[in-house]
Amino acid sequence: MSDNKIKLEIYEGDPFEGSCCSPARLSGQSEDELRRMLTERIETVRRLGQRFHETVNIKRDIISNRRGLLTYPVYVRQVLSEKGWNSVPYIFLDGQLVCFGNFHSYDGFVALVSPYLKKFDGHKK
Secondary structure (H helix, E strand, O other), X not given: OOOOOEEEEEEEEOOOOOOOOOHHHHHOOXXXXXXXXXXXXXXXXXXXXXXXXXXXXXXXXXXXXXXOHHHOOHHHHHHHXXXXXXXXXXXXXXXXXXXXXXXXXXXXXXXXXXXXHHHHHHHOO
């Protein structure tokens, strides 16, 4: 990872958490709704990657109680202990929590990241 890029991390809940047979049984969502939501999120992150490829590294990860807590960075574990499992997604910019509880639209992420890029320009060059 390049030192001159902002690190955008998105830690999401596992849509299949606790599922043995079908995600729809646990989430209350139909398979079509779940597929649409996951597709929208993939497309949002893809578009962000295209737009900010020179200035932002994007990482998406799943927060799951199936994984050991020590597999997450310290700052993620800290927020998880403070806010809980039901407050995901957590969105971090350079290790700082900037938003939680809502996976933004593409425009929402652009609005979140853009002001940070202005601050970033003067500090990391």
